[in-house]
Each structure stands twice: as C-alpha cells, then as structure tokens.
Amino acid sequence: MIEASQPPVVTRFAPSPTGRLHLGHAHSALAGWRAARRAGGRFLLRIEDIDPGRCRPEFVDGILEDLAWLGLDWDGPVRVQSRHLAEYRHALDRLAADGLTYPCFCTRAEIQAEIARAGAAPHGAEGPVYPGTCRGLAPGERRRRLDAGQNHAIRLDVARAMACTGGLAWRDRRAGAQTARPDLLGDVVLARKDAPASYHLAVTLDDAVQGVTLVTRGVDLFEATHIHRLLQALLGLPVPEWDHHALLTDAAGRRYAKRDQAVTLAAMRQAGMTPAEVLAMAGG
Numbered sequence: 058m059i060e061a062s063q064p065p066v067v068t069r070f071a072p073s074p075t076g077r078l079h080l081g082h083a084h085s086a087l088a089g090w091r092a093a094r095r096a097g098g099r100f101l102l103r104i105e106d107i108d109p110g111r112c113r114p115e116f117v118d119g120i121l122e123d124l125a126w127l128g129l130d131w132d133g134p135v136r137v138q139s140r141h142l143a144e145y146r147h148a149l150d151r152l153a154a155d156g157l158t159y160p161c162f163c164t165r166a167e168i169q170a171e172i173a174r175a176g177a178a179p180h181g182a183e184g185p186v187y188p189g190t191c192r193g194l195a196p197g198e199r200r201r202r203l204d205a206g207q208n209h210a211i212r213l214d215v216a217r218a219m220a221c222t223g224g225l226a227w228r229d230r231r232a233g234a235q236t237a238r239p240d241l242l243g244d245v246v247l248a249r250k251d252a253p254a255s256y257h258l259a260v261t262l263d264d265a266v267q268g269v270t271l272v273t274r275g276v277d278l279f280e281a282t283h284i285h286r287l288l289q290a291l292l293g294l295p296v297p298e299w300d301h302h303a304l305l306t307d308a309a310g311r312r313y314a315k316r317d318q319a320v321t322l323a324a325m326r327q328a329g330m331t332p333a334e335v336l337a338m339a340g341g
C-alpha cells in the first residue's frame with residue numbers, strides 16, 4: 058500500500074534590511090531554521106526591501122554575514138523583494154479588476170482628523186482602523202483626482218473582499234485554530250507611490266511563490282495573518298500553517314529593537330562572543 062507522504066516542511070526568515078540584526082532576529086531565524094532542520098525540510102531566506110526609504114544595501118550584506126556567522130544556513134537562492142515588483146503589481150491589478158481595491162488620497166493628518174471627528178475610532182492591531190473616507194468617493198471625483206496625478210495609496214476594501222470569500226480559517230501551531238478576522242485591521246494599504254507593494258501583499262505572495270508551508274515569525278505579526286489569509290483566498294494561493302513565536306525580551310522584559318545597538322549580532326561578535334553563546338541567548 059502506498060502511504061500518502063507528508064509535504065516537506067518549508068520555513069523562512071524574512072528580515073527587512075533597515076538595520077543590523079539583533080538578538081530578537083536571531084531568535085526568529087532560529088525558530089524557522091530549527092523547524093525546518095528537525096523535519097528534514099527547507100529553510101529559506103527572503104530580504105524584504107520594498108520600502109526604499111528605510112532599506113539600505115549594507116544591511117542586506119549584514120544579514121547574510123550575521124546568519125552565516127551563526128551557522129544558520131539557508132537553502133536555495135535568497136529572494137529579494139525589490140526584484141519582484143512586477144509580480145506584486147500583477148496581483149494588485151487582479152484585485153483592482155475584481156473591484157476589491159480603491160485609491161485613497163488621505164494624508165496621515167487627514168486620517169487623524171477624521172478619526173478625531175468621529176469620536177472613538179475602532180482600534181485594530183496596527184493602531185486606529187482607517188475610517189474608510191475614500192471608499193465612498195464618487196466615481197467622478199476619484200477620476201478627477203487620479204487624472205490630476207494626486208498622490209494616493211491603494212487600499213483593500215476588506216468588507217467587499219470578505220463578502221467574496223465568505224468565512225475563512227487558519228491555524229497557528231501554538232494558538233490553534235483561528236477564525237480569520239481581517240476586519241480587525243480595516244482597509245489596509247496594499248501599495249503606495251514610494252513602496253509599490255505593502256508588506257501584506259508582498260509577504261503573502263512571496264510565501265506562496267517560495268512554497269512556504271510553515272510561516273514562523275513573531276507574535277507581533279499575529280493579527281496581520283488575518284489579512285494574509287484573506288489575500289490568499291482572493292488570489293487563489295495555497296494556505297500554509299503559522300507558528301507565531303513569543304518575542305525575545307531583555308532582562309527588564311523589554312523586546313529587542315533596532316535602536317538597541319548593544320545587542321546587534323555584529324556588536325556581540327566584536328565583543329568576542331562565539332556563535333554558540335549568541336545562539337544560546339537567542340534560543341530562549
């Protein structure tokens with residue numbers, strides 16, 4: 058009898074090159090690397106550099122150097138998001154053709170003012186939920202502003218998208234079965250003039266293109282998964298499993314951040330620590 062074989066486990070580490078990696082990143086990379094290696098699967102590396110204002114090439118070199126120093130080897134070529142903008146554009150066009158996106162001309166200040174006017178705005182995982190000002194713009198006004206070249210973002214019409222997909226579910230290895238609640242984040246931005254694909258769009262497409270079966274990342278991105286699950290359904294992409302790990306914190310209970318220069322992996326290496334010592338600290 059032929060037994061159905063389990064699909065191979067494929068995990069990834071997907072840092073943004075906006076600074077040197079710190080202990081928190083090492084923790085996250087180690088989670089993905091271990092999950093893949095224990096299952097005899099593949100561990101992939103992706104550079105999330107679609108935001109040209111924040112990403113710098115020297116930090117890409119730093120990521121490769123730090124991971125190699127730690128011995129966290131990855132399989133296959135590194136996927137660099139800025140080389141795949143046409144793929145994100147294609148997905149965006151598809152969502153637009155389905156009538157699921159709209160241009161949003163609001164500035165940050167206008168959004169704040171609108172929220173203040175409305176009294177208490179619903180709060181999502183990423184701060185106040187966009188109040189939907191441009192969703193109801195008259196078609197003529199929308200056209201006029203687009204023709205005038207007014208700066209705008211592209212937002213997902215989440216209510217309409219959910220009406221198309223119906224109820225959705227996803228599974229986290231730690232938290233168990235989840236009902237997708239993309240409405241918690243509201244009409245998220247999918248693209249901006251200066252960043253042609255948002256994190257949500259690029260990460261969802263890339264995980265599918267790279268064949269990722271287990272998305273390992275910090276629990277700070279747990280809520281974002283609701284939107285990713287919706288995008289998967291809209292774009293007909295396979296659904297992986299997720300493993301949102303706890304964030305590593307320092308002795309005072311604070312999570313590590315890019316501003317903490319002392320705990321960059323480069324600084325620890327320069328201070329004479331060995332990869333084994335750093336991995337021991339990152340593994341906790």
Ligand code: GLU
Nearest residue numbers: 071072073105260274278
């Ligand atoms: N690029 C994101 C970050 O550096 C992580 C994305 C993910 O793992 O989904 O925070």
